[in-house]
Amino acid sequence: MADKANKLVREITSMNDDFAQWYTDVVKKAELIEYSKVRGCMILRPNGYAIWENIQKNLDAMFKKTGVENVYMPLFIPESLLQKEKDHVEGFAPEVAWVTHGGDEKLEERLCVRPTSETLFCDLYSKIVHSHRDLPKLYNQWCSVVRWEKTTRPFLRSAEFLWQEGHTAHATKEEAIERTIQMLNLYADFLEQYLAIPVIKGQKTDKEKFAGAEDTYTVEALMHDGKALQSATSHYFGDGFAKAFEIQYTDKENKLSYVHQTSWGMSTRIIGALIMVHGDDSGLVLPPNIAPTQIMIIPVAQHKEGVLEKADQIKKALENSGLSVKCDVSEKSPGWKFSEQEIRGIPLRLEIGPKDIEKGTATAVRRDTREKTEIPFDALETQIPILLEKMQSEMLERAKKHLESHIYTAATYDEFKELIKTKPGFVKMMWCGDEACELKVKEDTTATSRCMPFEQEKIGDVCPICGRPAKKMVYWGKAY
Amino acid sequence: MADKANKLVREITSMNDDFAQWYTDVVKKAELIEYSKVRGCMILRPNGYAIWENIQKNLDAMFKKTGVENVYMPLFIPESLLQKEKDHVEGFAPEVAWVTHGGDEKLEERLCVRPTSETLFCDLYSKIVHSHRDLPKLYNQWCSVVRWEKTTRPFLRSAEFLWQEGHTAHATKEEAIERTIQMLNLYADFLEQYLAIPVIKGQKTDKEKFAGAEDTYTVEALMHDGKALQSATSHYFGDGFAKAFEIQYTDKENKLSYVHQTSWGMSTRIIGALIMVHGDDSGLVLPPNIAPTQIMIIPVAQHKEGVLEKADQIKKALENSGLSVKCDVSEKSPGWKFSEQEIRGIPLRLEIGPKDIEKGTATAVRRDTREKTEIPFDALETQIPILLEKMQSEMLERAKKHLESHIYTAATYDEFKELIKTKPGFVKMMWCGDEACELKVKEDTTATSRCMPFEQEKIGDVCPICGRPAKKMVYWGKAY
Numbered sequence: 001m002a003d004k005a006n007k008l009v010r011e012i013t014s015m016n017d018d019f020a021q022w023y024t025d026v027v028k029k030a031e032l033i034e035y036s037k038v039r040g041c042m043i044l045r046p047n048g049y050a051i052w053e054n055i056q057k058n059l060d061a062m063f064k065k066t067g068v069e070n071v072y073m074p075l076f077i078p079e080s081l082l083q084k085e086k087d088h089v090e091g092f093a094p095e096v097a098w099v100t101h102g103g104d105e106k107l108e109e110r111l112c113v114r115p116t117s118e119t120l121f122c123d124l125y126s127k128i129v130h131s132h133r134d135l136p137k138l139y140n141q142w143c144s145v146v147r148w149e150k151t152t153r154p155f156l157r158s159a160e161f162l163w164q165e166g167h168t169a170h171a172t173k174e175e176a177i178e179r180t181i182q183m184l185n186l187y188a189d190f191l192e193q194y195l196a197i198p199v200i201k202g203q204k205t206d207k208e209k210f211a212g213a214e215d216t217y218t219v220e221a222l223m224h225d226g227k228a229l230q231s232a233t234s235h236y237f238g239d240g241f242a243k244a245f246e247i248q249y250t251d252k253e254n255k256l257s258y259v260h261q262t263s264w265g266m267s268t269r270i271i272g273a274l275i276m277v278h279g280d281d282s283g284l285v286l287p288p289n290i291a292p293t294q295i296m297i298i299p300v301a302q303h304k305e306g307v308l309e310k311a312d313q314i315k316k317a318l319e320n321s322g323l324s325v326k327c328d329v330s331e332k333s334p335g336w337k338f339s340e341q342e343i344r345g346i347p348l349r350l351e352i353g354p355k356d357i358e359k360g361t362a363t364a365v366r367r368d369t370r371e372k373t374e375i376p377f378d379a380l381e382t383q384i385p386i387l388l389e390k391m392q393s394e395m396l397e398r399a400k401k402h403l404e405s406h407i408y409t410a411a412t413y414d415e416f417k418e419l420i421k422t423k424p425g426f427v428k429m430m431w432c433g434d435e436a437c438e439l440k441v442k443e444d445t446t447a448t449s450r451c452m453p454f455e456q457e458k459i460g461d462v463c464p465i466c467g468r469p470a471k472k473m474v475y476w477g478k479a480y
Numbered sequence: 481m482a483d484k485a486n487k488l489v490r491e492i493t494s495m496n497d498d499f500a501q502w503y504t505d506v507v508k509k510a511e512l513i514e515y516s517k518v519r520g521c522m523i524l525r526p527n528g529y530a531i532w533e534n535i536q537k538n539l540d541a542m543f544k545k546t547g548v549e550n551v552y553m554p555l556f557i558p559e560s561l562l563q564k565e566k567d568h569v570e571g572f573a574p575e576v577a578w579v580t581h582g583g584d585e586k587l588e589e590r591l592c593v594r595p596t597s598e599t600l601f602c603d604l605y606s607k608i609v610h611s612h613r614d615l616p617k618l619y620n621q622w623c624s625v626v627r628w629e630k631t632t633r634p635f636l637r638s639a640e641f642l643w644q645e646g647h648t649a650h651a652t653k654e655e656a657i658e659r660t661i662q663m664l665n666l667y668a669d670f671l672e673q674y675l676a677i678p679v680i681k682g683q684k685t686d687k688e689k690f691a692g693a694e695d696t697y698t699v700e701a702l703m704h705d706g707k708a709l710q711s712a713t714s715h716y717f718g719d720g721f722a723k724a725f726e727i728q729y730t731d732k733e734n735k736l737s738y739v740h741q742t743s744w745g746m747s748t749r750i751i752g753a754l755i756m757v758h759g760d761d762s763g764l765v766l767p768p769n770i771a772p773t774q775i776m777i778i779p780v781a782q783h784k785e786g787v788l789e790k791a792d793q794i795k796k797a798l799e800n801s802g803l804s805v806k807c808d809v810s811e812k813s814p815g816w817k818f819s820e821q822e823i824r825g826i827p828l829r830l831e832i833g834p835k836d837i838e839k840g841t842a843t844a845v846r847r848d849t850r851e852k853t854e855i856p857f858d859a860l861e862t863q864i865p866i867l868l869e870k871m872q873s874e875m876l877e878r879a880k881k882h883l884e885s886h887i888y889t890a891a892t893y894d895e896f897k898e899l900i901k902t903k904p905g906f907v908k909m910m911w912c913g914d915e916a917c918e919l920k921v922k923e924d925t926t927a928t929s930r931c932m933p934f935e936q937e938k939i940g941d942v943c944p945i946c947g948r949p950a951k952k953m954v955y956w957g958k959a960y
Contacts, residue, residue: 034604034607034608036553036554036600036603036604037558037561037603038554038556038557038558038591041554041555041556042554043551043552043553043554043600043604044551044552045551046549046550046551046619049549049550049551049552050549050550052552053550069526069529069530070526070529070530070533071523071524071525071526071529072523072524072529072532072624072642073516073523074516074518074521074522074523074640075521075555075593075624075626075640076518076521076577076640077518078517078518081517093583094583094584095582095583096582096583097556097579097581097582097591098579098580098581098582099577099578099579099580099593100578100579100580100581101577101578101580102575102576102577102578102628102639103573103574103575103576103628104574111518111577113555113579113593120516120523123516123517124514124516124523127514128514133810139526143624144552144555144623146555148582148583159582160554160555160556162552
């Protein structure tokens with residue numbers, strides 16, 4: 001049994017041997033995605049899509065509590081509309097897919113497949129915003145977007161991906177900035193509470209900000225290999241788009257003013273983070289709060305009288321307590337089933353065999369620590385939710401420790417280069433605010449500025465890169 | 481007040497004067513959609529999208545109970561993949577949008593934006609189906625599709641629309657046919673239970689079936705103006721696609737066999753049906769089981785002490801009972817608020833003013849019948865769910881009566897032509913099975929065969945169109 005049991009797992013490369021290959025193996029073995037015949041586009045299989053469905057359900061509920069309403073905008077953007085905001089079109093035009101023909105007819109104007117929908121939302125707002133009574137508009141959409149990437153990796157970079165994009169319009173600058181930060185905090189809370197992923201919150205430098213934004217804010221997470229992953233962003237647009245699209249409203253004194261706007265988004269990329277923050281050499285490890293299946297019941301010696309009946313009875317009882325449970329009654333060996341449950345990252349395994357039934361207990365095995373707990377049948381409904389809660393908070397604690405223990409401080413540029421080279425993680429270093437220094441860091445080390453954190457520290461007075469006065473403390477790192 | 485109250489409504493054309501204009505007015509006034517700068521593409525505004533979200537939530541739960549799993553397939557289909565099944569490509573190629581460029585580069589192969597995803601699902605199944613143990617595959621996706629329509633109408637016909645498409649693969653023909661019918665029945669149940677729309681179930685003639693299907697089944701609904709609307713379809717493919725895409729599995733005797741497939745879908749078109757089955761001259765009327773907001777509380781004389789507090793208290797109590805409630809505390813007049821609630825089709829209005837508070841009652845007004853009920857505050861939580869249930873079932877009953885009273889029988893072709901001309905609705909007539917007779921009916925009357933109903937009747941022995949022996953009784957009608 002042990003032989004078969006580990007066959008599936010043995011096909012996963014160890015993360016210490018080759019992290020990139022480990023990632024690809026996990027994604028395939030856990031049946032999250034399948035490659036398609038379309039360059040750079042991937043298929044989200046049931047195991048992968050179910051994670052996104054859960055992310056969507058929970059994040060959407062958080063959005064709605066803050067007054068956000070969902071809409072659906074067209075897939076296509078006419079070329080002339082994309083061109084209305086100068087910085088925006090420059091940022092996106094090189095990587096869009098162009099529709100030129102409808103059926104046999106050549107279109108009069110090319111349409112791009114949306115890479116993001118600022119221009120469509122602005123066009124809508126210019127039609128439906130007239131008075132201060134029409135504000136704020138707090139719209140969001142869940143959809144797919146297309147960016148013609150040359151190199152692609154499952155979840156992390158693909159020509160098409162799923163995301164949500166929120167777009168808001170406000171009467172005042174203050175209100176728009178408040179919403180920008182509110183949504184960034186909401187993402188950070190969601191990532192901590194559901195995905196057990198701790199983040200660094202901060203602002204992007206001008207070089208790294210969104211095309212057309214005045215300010216871009218980000219939440220940055222640290223992967224197991226010490227590389228950073230931008231997990232969600234929130235942008236403050238000022239009235240730049242409003243002026244380009246003439247989105248004006250009459251205020252209480254009947255004066256015409258431009259609206260102030262924001263946008264914010266999180267994508268299926270975050271599933272890549274989920275894998276790389278929590279996964280191990282046996283596969284995926286899903287936090288209980290986001291796992292599509294929280295408990296897999298595996299009957300042992302299921303041909304013996306009473307085993308399947310008991311398993312089914314327990315399944316129903318747990319489902320009635322609001323838990324998400326499956327029971328693997330296939331003809332595979334228990335060892336094989338164990339391996340499959342582990343690869344897929346199902347948080348808790350519940351083993352039930354004839355001996356357990358005799359004793360009146362089931363054995364619960366945590367996916368993350370493999371810790372075993374014997375639980376009396378009549379205590380399952382109370383004990384399992386506690387166990388899952390404990391697992392969730394311990395997963396977050398472990399990820400926090402990993403993050404905190406991989407943050408370094410550089411006082412000199414030599415120290416910085418040495419740390420970036422030898423220590424996977426974030427390096428904190430002062431910065432003068434000049435893009436030239438960011439470019440130099442990238443050239444010397446391949447690391448980029450991840451963010452100027454909200455929690456600033458003063459490491460020194462000068463920018464160690466150029467020696468001029470320092471303006472900000474920046475988190476630097478290699479990133480996905 | 482009465483003046484203002486009816487201003488909004490007066491802008492809706494009466495359905496008896498001009499049904500098409502009434503429809504367009506309702507769609508715009510209820511703020512369901514907004515037109516976009518992209519030809520044939522519409523924007524689903526919050527009121528419209530929220531209906532689709534509720535449809536999705538409830539229909540998806542019904543799918544999942546039957547074992548269906550959700551996935552996400554690429555937006556694009558390479559031209560060579562679309563061409564693999566001959567009938568399929570002939571049906572769809574003339575109406576697809578073609579992507580020819582990615583950024584500045586011309587693509588080696590054109591990609592079409594999916595008009596439907598049979599070819600992508602088949603390509604996936606050919607990779608992941610190997611053994612009988614891999615079957616059945618019961619996949620579904622929620623997405624948007626594009627068909628380059630020349631003339632468009634909100635919800636009913638647009639270049640891009642939202643839908644779900646289920647695609648299944650089975651070991652046997654019997655199992656695939658069973659699934660085809662199961663999903664058709666599921667659609668009919670959903671339409672009755674949630675949308676209060678009764679339907680005729682039946683099979684499409686060869687002329688009307690899906691490109692690539694062996695058999696297409698449909699549920700046909702009747703709109704208020706007597707025109708039919710195909711509300712959902714379910715297709716049996718046999719092994720045609722399996723042969724084109726080489727989807728084979730080894731059975732228990734280790735023999736290679738082709739799978740048998742189905743597909744089935746419902747789209748945002750159904751929101752058009754919802755409007756045209758239940759709407760009236762004051763706007764939308766939403767069945768309580770699908771209404772995003774079930775109850776609108778409207779405070780009367782809200783500046784008076786205690787009114788807003790009481791309204792809010794009742795809102796919270798009703799929400800705690802699982803109802804979806806909003807309270808309109810804007811500065812508009814109550815009459816204006818009444819009109820808005822009516823236009824948007826919110827099932828129940830709850831009026832609360834100082835006099836009501838004195839009496840300890842609120843006035844509930846049903847949107848469909850405008851019937852008023854005084855309900856003591858302490859009975860609201862028990863009475864309102866009963867009222868909503870009653871409204872739901874009476875809406876279905878009314879729609880059933882409308883359907884049944886608009887079904888006619890024609891024994892001769894002259895009688896048929898007279899009925900189609902003078903009586904909006906379905907006409908039952910026998911048919912020989914020859915496409916030529918269908919074409920003649922269409923030419924003579926613009927009506928089409930809607931379906932060969934499961935509940936067959938024998939009206940006569942011959943096809944009244946050509947005089948040859950009759951094979952089937954067919955429902956005919958003009959359709960959206």
